[in-house]
Amino acid sequence: MNISVIIPLFNEEESLRELFEWIKRVMTEHNLTYEVIFVNDGSTDHSWQVIEQLRDENPEVVRGIKFRRNYGKSPALYCGFAKAAGDVVITMDADLQDSPNEIPELYRMIKEDGYDLVSGYKMNRSKGDPLSKTIPTKLFNATARAVSGIHNLHDFNCGLKAYRKDVVKNIEVYGEMHRYIPFLAKNAGFTKIGEKRVHHQARKFGKSKFMGWNRFVNGYLDLLTLWFLNNFGLKPMHVFGFIGSLMFLLGFIAILVVGGTKLYHLHSGQSYPLVTNNPYFYIALTMMILGTQLFVAGFLGELVSRNAPERNNYQIEKEF
Ligand code: UDP
Ligand code: MG
Numbered sequence: 001m002n003i004s005v006i007i008p009l010f011n012e013e014e015s016l017r018e019l020f021e022w023i024k025r026v027m028t029e030h031n032l033t034y035e036v037i038f039v040n041d042g043s044t045d046h047s048w049q050v051i052e053q054l055r056d057e058n059p060e061v062v063r064g065i066k067f068r069r070n071y072g073k074s075p076a077l078y079c080g081f082a083k084a085a086g087d088v089v090i091t092m093d094a095d096l097q098d099s100p101n102e103i104p105e106l107y108r109m110i111k112e113d114g115y116d117l118v119s120g121y122k123m124n125r126s127k128g129d130p131l132s133k134t135i136p137t138k139l140f141n142a143t144a145r146a147v148s149g150i151h152n153l154h155d156f157n158c159g160l161k162a163y164r165k166d167v168v169k170n171i172e173v174y175g176e177m178h179r180y181i182p183f184l185a186k187n188a189g190f191t192k193i194g195e196k197r198v199h200h201q202a203r204k205f206g207k208s209k210f211m212g213w214n215r216f217v218n219g220y221l222d223l224l225t226l227w228f229l230n231n232f233g234l235k236p237m238h239v240f241g242f243i244g245s246l247m248f249l250l251g252f253i254a255i256l257v258v259g260g261t262k263l264y265h266l267h268s269g270q271s272y273p274l275v276t277n278n279p280y281f282y283i284a285l286t287m288m289i290l291g292t293q294l295f296v297a298g299f300l301g302e303l304v305s306r307n308a309p310e311r312n313n314y315q316i317e318k319e320f
Contacts (some may be wrong), residue, residue: 003027003034003107004086008076009094010041014205016050016094023100024058030104037063038094039080042070074178081168087111089168093159095206099199106162106196116167116190119153119182120160122200133208136216143220147227148183153195156182160198166190170315176218180226187230189315234311236301244294251287254280
């Protein structure tokens with residue numbers, strides 16, 4: 001099979017049929033073999049009934065996964081990825097904002113140009129989305145680029161992406177990490193990451209499922225987590241132990257200064273200044289306590305990671 005199209009959806013009953021017919025048309029025109037995997041993320045409308053109808057009409061291409069409740073876009077993608085059987089896996093949003101006409105070219109870029117992952121880059125965005133969404137998105141992408149080191153991506157969060165099958169079988173999208181799939185892929189060793197400008201339309205039915213500010217707070221925290229996991233996840237002692245030891249050392253030097261000053265005054269017969277009047281005393285105190293704490297945090301981290309079930313999950317590209 002050439003292509004698996006994965007569509008995570010949450011209350012999108014109005015668009016599903018139109019979207020499916022469009023995908024079908026494009027696939028038939030280009031002679032591509034395909035499957036469409038609808039992942040119903042706990043919709044409370046009639047989305048699932050629509051999917052079942054589509055399945056009855058097109059039993060050989062329509063697949064469905066139905067969550068009992070709403071888990072979020074990332075878990076939906078995760079389960080879709082696990083089920084996908086096509087050589088190239090394409091994800092798209094269910095709201096008709098992403099155009100199925102892009103599929104053949106995305107497929108070609110993976111198959112012929114050898115990309116591991118191609119991310120959509122939404123053009124004519126301003127028409128579809130409000131400013132309150134586009135400006136924070138720019139900020140978000142700039143940070144994501146800087147942290148992930150993937151400098152050629154303008155639009156991390158585009159729902160339309162294409163992957164070589166290996167990629168989706170070897171990454172774990174959880175929480176709200178769908179925004180950082182290129183980063184996850186890169187960390188797993190898939191480095192040929194490209195971008196394609198794609199048409200983007202205003203939402204036709206319903207409204208966006210991601211609104212409000214917590215999307216950015218959570219987004220940034222997730223980015224921090226990924227950065228940390230990637231850099232120190234398997235060796236927490238290297239970061240905490242280092243900072244901890246450094247602080248302890250500085251504290252120790254400060255203690256020497258405090259002790260030295262006291263001894264000097266004692267020796268030279270001057271009046272004894274109180275140790276607590278010496279600013280170095282407080283520096284020493286803080287540094288040594290913080291240093292010990294950080295060191296212990298690093299050590300605990302090591303103990304935890306020794307027991308993590310995925311500690312030896314290394315990416316093996318080929319095996320004989
Ligand atoms: N979605 C989902 N689970 C959720 C929220 C959203 O599966 O909890 C789906 C949604 O149905 C759509 C896609 O994720 O197919 C993108 O959502 P939306 O279009 O609302 O996001 P936006 O385009 O505003 O970023
Ligand atoms: Mg949308």
